[in-house]
Amino acid sequence: MNDFNYFIPTRILFGAGKLNELAKVSLPGRKALVVISAGKSMRTNGYLERALSLLKENRTEAVVFDRIRSNPVLSHVMEGAAMARDEQRDFVLGPRGGSAIDSAKSIALMTRNLQIT
DSSP states (O other), rough: OOOOOOOOOOOOOOOTTTTGGGGGGGGGSEEEEEEEESSSSHHHTTTHHHHHHHHHTTEEEEEEEEEESOOOHHHHHHHHHHHHHTTTTTEEESSHHHHHHHHHHHHHHHHHHSSOO
């Protein structure tokens, strides 16, 4: 087995009203990739629009990647990583469900550390 170091700093804001902190929290850049599921609840319930508005209030530009399934697949992670790289995103945000959070972490890793072909 090869030696390696593994470090992915992850910040999770959890709890009632935490979405509002996107407007004021210190972010790791000004260009976000927002990763959401392929479902409709983020859009239908207004969470996506609210998150994007709060990011804008925090002077952060965002693009949305919305192909994540409840059981994420590698091809979608790679597609999200390619989008983050092509759009020159500074960081990845996965609001709400576990699949979006897990996929956001995987996309961030793939964007910065592996060649996408």
